[in-house]
Amino acid sequence: MTATMIKEFKLPDLGEGLTESEILSWKVAVGDTVTLNQVIAEVETAKAVVELPSPFAGTVAALHEQPGTVVEVGKPIVSFEVDDAGSSNGGGATSGNGSATETPGTEAAPAKREPNLVGYGAVVEHTGRPTRRARGLAQASPTASPAPAAPATGVGERPRSTPPVRKLARDLGVDMSAVSGTGPGGLITRDDVHAFTSDVTSAVGTAQEIAGNAAIPAHAAQGERETRTPIKGVRKFTAAAMVQSAFTAPHVTEFLTVDVTATMDLLARLKGNRAFEGYKLTPLTIAAKAVLVALRNNPTLNSRWDEASQEIVQFNYVNLGIAAATPRGLTVPNIKDADRLTLRELSTALTELTDTARAGKTSPSDLSGGTISITNIGVFGIDAGTPILNPGEAAIVALGAVRKAPWVVNDELAVRQVMSLSLSFDHRLVDGEQGSRFLADLGAILSDPAMVMTMI
Structure with a gap:
């Protein structure tokens, strides 16, 4: 037996x-x-x-x-x-x-x-x-024997921690030099990073209060005047990360309204092109490609601030984050090496990313490692906003709604399709001139897609 x-x-x-x-x-x-x-x-x-x-x-x-x-x-x-x-x-x-x-x-x-x-x-x-x-x-391991205490970290030295903990701190925008380690010999643990985040959150208004305003309400019992929904999972993490980002990175936001009639005409032609049959093409598809092209001449926006090592890390690849509203809260999955994709490949990647996010099946690996992000607020009928940086990134672009509006063309008034672009960037990494040039290049491409030929 x-x-x-x-x-x-x-x-x-x-x-x-x-x-x-x-x-x-x-x-x-x-x-x-x-x-x-x-x-x-x-x-x-x-x-x-x-x-x-x-x-x-x-x-x-x-x-x-x-x-x-x-x-x-x-x-x-x-x-x-x-x-x-x-x-x-x-x-x-x-x-x-x-x-x-x-x-x-x-x-x-x-x-x-x-x-x-x-x-x-x-x-x-x-x-x-x-x-x-x-x-x-x-x-x-909680069952392991404690390691011998190591000498305390001296002033000016890199804080002692493990690579996963340092990555967690980068993702949350936490300055490791400001965190007190409770591990052996002053080692900074995950709990120390989370505790520091909680302290910062408490100082500016708790994450629960901030996330609670946006939380999806549960069904209230008959006659109840309030509905309370526990804050946990994705929404809790997002709230803490956004508070940390907003009060760690000095945000600057610039706006530009552009005539995108030529882009919308291009989009209509591509949809009728046999080479793009079966592909989902939207203004986001073209705008995402435009962002990737504009980054070639403005690579500073594709970087991050490493507080622990006191270095600016410039990425030689683009993992393009796309903000996605899901029933469980805001997520920002990213398309790995998006700068290497053709327009058709980018269209497929965007479709898969949004479908997976809405189904709540996005993997942790797809939610980490982003280098710059886009949030498409235009789908909600919004023209402009001041987006908060995804932790660990230097810039985020908000795409406004495409609307018909009066516009001056060749000194004459005409009805055109216009869009407002909002760019938030970390002023520690990106100067006003660099941010302005990137936004101007992005606007130029969307105003006249043929401008791509001058940038590649």
Whole structure:
């Protein structure tokens, strides 16, 4: 008779140093038989909705958390009854991403390699001498022995932290030199960064109050005068990030209204062109391409401020962020290496990006690494605004609605199609002249698409 054992699956770090996730729904029930990598749950991180694949083939023995519960990374969420001889790791306990452990009292067989599940990061190899990554994981583990205290960081030195924590700080616009580390030897942890963000948020008005004004209202009971919706997941993260961005980067916003009749005529011709049959073309498609062209002559706007190293990092590629309104809040997924795409490829990427965002299926990797963003407020009938920078970026462009308006053409009044452009930029990185030249180039392209020939 084949022996079985109970395996616990702990909530993994789903990327970007996220510390918790909310269980949205279970795709399995106790007693169900599952296969390796079968989707067992849908969870919402601070950035996206993610499907969790099963780390084992076996039977669901217990579900430890209910839908709607926010669970910390590393906490057991489900137990499986697996075949001792055929289990995915041969009975070995693992730690780190996609943690799975045996229940106490079960004799473990020699440890084998844990399957590398999609979305759970790289596998940690356990050897006689721990690797640098394995040592970092052991130090972060709540069950690991504390490391010896290191000498405190001296004044002027780079704050001590791990690469994931430094990236988290960059994404939130946090100055690492202003954060006090509570880890061994003054090491700055993820909790320290989040705590610092919370302190800043409290100083300018809590993120809950700001996000609450924009939160999607829940249905109120009959006769109630107020409706309260918990602030969590994407909306909570967005609120904190926007507050941090607004009060860390000195924003400057410039406006330009342009005649886009020629662009709209081009759009109509492209839609009737057989080469673009089946492609979704909109004013956003052309404007996104125009932004990418304008950046070639104005690369300063495609950069970020690295407070920790006191450096300006200029990107030699463009990951174009597109602000998307979703039922769970604002997200800004980005198109990787958008500057290398043709107009048709860009059209396909924009369609996939918006469809995925609206479905709540955007992956954490698609929400990180952006270099410049566009927000299309024109779809809501708005002409202009003062967009807040996506954390870690130097500029964001807001596209206004295309409207028919009186316009002077060759000293005569005519009815033309016009659009207002709004550009917000980080004045630490971008001077007024640089921002103005970029906006002027963008306007020139949209006024006369043939101007592209002078810029490439």
